[in-house]
Amino acid sequence: MISVIIPAHNEAANLANLLPHIKGLKQYESTEIIVVLSKDTQDKSIQVCSRYGVHWYQSSVTGRAAQLNLGALHAKGKYLAFLHADVWPPSSFFTDIKETLEGTSEAGFFSYQFNKNSFLLNINSKFTKKDGIFTGGGDQCLFIRASVFKKLHGFDENQVIMEDFEFFRRMKQQKIRYTIIPNNLMVSARKYETNSYLKVNLSNLLLVVLFKIGYPAVKLKRLHSKLISTPYAARK
Incomplete structure (x- = not known):
């Protein structure tokens, strides 16, 4: 069985x-879906999960990790498989995961494209097909053998931002x-629609560089909040 785990914060519409x-x-018949709502979720996500008959839990602790x-x-x-609520998997999603993890790989990621046709965003997408400085981000949907995830002791809950990069x-x-x-x-390209392309990419680069040199997670989150505007239902 493949377990698809979806963290969500006020994402009823996307769910x-x-x-x-x-x-x-x-x-799909050999899978399960688990939606984990943030501590502060206040929309109709629970009703949506119930409507579609998926497992859901609500975290008592703040933080996506x-x-x-x-x-x-x-x-x-x-x-x-850890999937964001605003990311749509391809038709062969489960087949790809199964074939990869039943081979020599213990984990994997997907490349991605944005739901908006843009020359600049298409350039960003091309970089997700190969290893690079941004590999391991949550939008690439980490999938992993459960035994390996357990061996690595899961995500670091003290990493209040960029928990995906820390795990990678x-x-x-x-x-x-x-x-x-x-x-x-x-x-979803919603972050780029709210902020400029240049602003988002420079912010991402700055955060990754600071993360790699050991900048504290709490300060990284504070910096991210100052740099990027997220008027939509920001995920936690």
Whole structure:
């Protein structure tokens, strides 16, 4: 079984579109969906989860790392896939995961494209097909053998931002074999619609560089809040 774990904060609208989409994918019958709501979720996400008959939990701790770990704790699957609520998987999503993890790879990611046709965003997308400075970001949907995730002790809940990059760093330190699947997820461009392309990319670069040199997570989150405007239902 593949367990799809979706952290969400006030994402009822996106979940209402994503959940039936996942259920319509090939090989869905051998999977489970677990939605983990943030501590402060106040919209109709619970009703949406109930409508589509998926497992849901609400975290008692603030932070996406805690949500991801809670989902993994309840997961029954041999394989785990961590998917953001505003990211749509391709039609062969489950097949790709199964074939990759039943091979020599212990983990993997997907390349992605944005849901807005833009020359500049298309350039960004091309970089997700290969290893690079931004590899391991949450939009690429980490999938991993549950036994390996447990061996790595899950996400660091003290990492209040960029928990995905911190986990990927430990993966590389432990020489976990991974593959990047060149089969695009569809990622929301809403951050770029609220902020300029240049502002988002410079902010991302700054945060990654500061993270890599050991800048404290709490200060990184504070800096991110100052640099990037997120009037939509920001995920936690």
